[in-house]
Amino acid sequence: MMASPINYLIGRGETLVQPISLKSGGGEKAHPYTFDEAFSRLSPEMNIVQAAVEDLPRLACPNDEAVISLTLHPSYLAKSYHPTRLLNGLGLRQVGSRERRVMPSKWTQKEAPSQPLVAPELFVAGSRRRLASLSRLVLAAEPGVQDDFRRIEHINAMGTDRIGRIAGDDAMPPLEVVLHADTSEVWGDDVLRGFYEWCRELGISADFSRRQQVGGLAFLGFHASREAVGAMARFSFLRTVRRMAQLSFRDIEMRATSTAATFPIAFSNDLPVDTELRAAVFDGGLPSDHPFPACVVCKDAPGIGRPTAMGLRHGVQVTSAMLYGPLAAGDEPTRPYSNIDHWRVLDSDGDDFELMTTLDRIMDILEQNSYEVVNLSIGPDEALIDDDVHVWTSRLDQFAASGKTLVVSAAGNNGDLDLEAGLCRIQPASDGVNVLAVGAACQSGVGWSRAEYSARGPGRSPGLVKPDILAFGGSEEELFFAADGAGIARGVTGTSFAAPAAARLGLGLRALFGTQLSPVALKALLVHHAECGEHAQIDVGWGRLPKLLDDIATCRPGEATVVYQGILEPSRYRRFLLPVPTDGFGAKVSLRATFVTATGVDPEDAINYTRTGVGIAFRPKTVGHPGYTKIKGEYKERSVHEAKGFFGKSALFETEQVLRDDAQRWEAVLKAAHTYNPTTLDQPVFDIEHLARANGQAAPRSEGVQYALIVTVSERGSNDLYNRIIRSYAGRLQAMRPQVDIPIRPRG
Structure with a gap:
């Protein structure tokens, strides 16, 4: 036959x-407020802003400039409604924005909203003299400026809402400080110098050695007393200050006795299917006697200290998942699709700012090496927040924007934490728009669902549908078996293993079809073939991946x-x-x-x-x-x-x-x-x-x-x-x- x-x-x-x-264009915009209405309702807020700006200490305002926020009416989200004429006409500049939810005073639709709506909050900077004279400047402005002014819902001075959660009771917590400081412009360097002087005035030793610059934001890490944080936040160009998150693995400790489940496994010394293809894993390293010598090279990030036993174990398990997917007792492991460079980026010297050090190591390696697929099963141990983008997210997003590398990130294992507080949402850098975020399914066959521990969505908008996909990551009912040493497979669970298992399918496509598929096409194919079924998208994103490469690489009758x-x-x-x-x-x-x-x-x-x-x-x-x-x-x-x-x-x-x-x-x-x-x-x-x-x-x-x-x-x-x-x-x-x-x- x-x-x-x-x-x-x-x-x-x-x-x-x-x-x-094609022709384009929309109809006339229905504006909620006339200029007179807008000016009347915003006058009290402008008076408060004037007083707040004038009250700021001189050292808190580099170049005698300050930052305030303008929140637009929720109907002005599109780029065509950006108040460019207003900012230019008043001599102001935008330094950032974030999402804010507001209940507008007036509505253009037939039915008024029943709950607060998403609106853009713009952070704008300018001379204190101009910011303190907004009322007069707006009244004297040309019609185009006044037309933009009526789009504003609120005008506010910068307040204590910039201080994030600083958990714990330690007297000198490690802080992540984010400044509006675009160092591609002269004023950005002035902001950095000004912040250093402001901290010195407060008796804070602001360490700039860990500074990371991403776009118009500068990220700093240093210790300061809890009492000093409030005074620090008076610095006008401060975006946010919060406790520095810890770095975590994306696996979890199983509470069931079945975690002791192991079986013997024999790995061949066969070369990978595509000997020219090389992927990267960033993790805790591999022991010298690791079981994958034919297709894995373990490399140490420059200047790194000694490894930890936990890091080496996690590194072996993650690498096993990327080479073979879940192992099965009695089955010979499938031949790996590609070579892997396992980069050890974690060491025993990790301090309170390990998060920043590790990210620097990863980015330095990525900028000096060429990989089409990389996997991250490590990351910040904190849930996504809507109003700010994490430094891990933004730096990896900027790197992946070229489309030359598929960056795969484990979504996190916080899915069983508080839903109302948002503590169960995906963790950086899986919230990146150019990053493939992988959550964990509890079973490999039918009857699957999101594993209880797997981080949930939504992402922020843009990037709303997160995690992008799920892959089998193990559960108490069905463990994910990965190599745990020479000749041993152990049952594990976590998005740490779902992510490299998904990356493995991407490598399989790349090995099978070579340069016929770009890294962006690999990402698209994985998302395309994920099936959601009846599951809530907030739990599973676009759905669970098929188990086999065949189901992605071929077409059904x-x-x-x-x-x-x-x-x-x-x-x-x-x-x-x-x-x-x-x-x-x-x-x-x-x-x-x-x-x-x-x-x-x-x-x-x-x-x-x-x-x-x-x-x-x-x-x-x-x-x-x-x-x-x-x-x-x-x-x-x-x-x-x-x-x-x-x-x-x-x-x-x-x-x-x-x-x-x-x-x-x-x-x-x-x-x-x-x-x-x-x-x-x-x-x-x-x-x-x-x-x-x-x-x-x-x-x-x-x-x-x-x-x-x-x-x-x-x-x-x-x-x-x-x-x-x-x-x-x-x-x-x-x-x-x-x-x-x-x-x-x-x-x-």
Whole structure:
């Protein structure tokens, strides 16, 4: 009997992309307030700001400048509503932003909101003289400035809300201090010098040796007395001060007696499938007699101290998961897909600021070495917060924005902590928009759910759907077995093992198809093939990964998966033709699509964090007359075929406020699926608009960004859709060709 053919992924989808020209623009904005209303309601707040700014000590205001906050009405989230004219007209500059929830005094919709809504809070800096004269300056301003002024909901001086939680009772806690200090500008260096002088005035020894600069933020780490923190926070350019988090592994100590479960395991000395491919693990190191000498090289970060027994053990287990996935008693471990450099970045010298030291080691290594996949099963032991982006997150996001490396991060094991307080949310750097965050599923087979310990979502917006995916990470009911020493596999649990198991599948794709897949495409394929089922998206993100590489690398009968990848060019619009056989469809059709970009970020602007966005219009028909649309009772001919909704149906976005339609356009990962009658599709397309912003305001699309679009088309009852599509696009689309010999089975 002849073996069934293997239908591999279809590549070169980018040959179906073409530039187009479309009209854009919206209707007239309905403003909540007139200028007179806005000025009247904000006058008391401006008076308070004037007094607060004038009361600041001179040393707390470098160059005699101060920072205040402007909170916009919740209906002004889009970049087109940024108050640029107001800031320029008043001689102010934005130094950051964050999310704030407010109950607006007036509403433009028919129904008033029942709960506070998301609004942008902008941090703006300027001379104390100008900030203390806001009322007079606004009254004398030109109409454009006054028009922007009516978008403001609140004006506030900087207060004690910048002091975060400093747990414990130690007299000199280790602090993480974040300053608005853009050192690419002269004023940023002035802020740093000013803060040093301010701390010296207070008797605080501010150690700048650990300073890390990310965008417009400077992160510092030093000890100070609890009594001094309040005085320190009077420094006007302070963004936040909080207790420095500890560094943690992403595994947990099992309480069940089954943790003692072990079985013997024999590892071969075979070379990996792709001997040219090399990935990286950043962890606690490997002992000299580790069981993977044929495919793993253990390297020490420069200047690192001695290893710890706990770190070495964790390092072996994480590396085992990335090489082999979960091990099974009686089964020979599968051949690894790639070589691995295991970088030891932890040592026994770790102090209160180990978090910053370790991150510096990781970033130095990444900047000096080239890896297509890296895994982090370590990170800050604290949950995501909405109003600020962690230094781990922002530095790794900036690195991954090039699209040259897939960064995989364990989501954290705090999922069983307080939900109301948000302590169960994902931990840095898994909240990165360019980082693949992996949570843990409790079982490898059917009946799976989020492991109780696995960190939950949502992420911040942008980056709302987090963790991105789940992979099996072990539970008391079913342990994840990983190498624990030469010849021994031990049952473990944690997102520490789910993350490298997911990274392993990405390496398998890269080994199988070589350079036919970019790192961004690897991320997109993993997200695309994750299945959510009936689980809440806040628990599982886009869903759980399949166990086998076969289920990602191949297509089922009756379906075809096409990979589009490359550079999203600076030109505004591109049309992505979706794969349709020449003879059309004869039965119901399902379209499943995942779109991923690698985007630059603005760490100081948490609410406007991503610089790249996409507006995606799905047009099910593009053949024939575009039809007519009714505008103010009159029918007018459309200039383009009608668009229907496609993305934007995820459960988490349904909880966002109605006015925040713009938010999803700035997400780095989009995924959706819909079913259509065959007569409703006639050369369907995605028309994709390339959007750009910087610090929340419009910016030129000065450069292209890496993207990947995965589209799966399936036709009910069809057995030859795959071949029909290949034939219909001969010379353009083609099946991807395996570059190495990996056993792959046809999917039935």
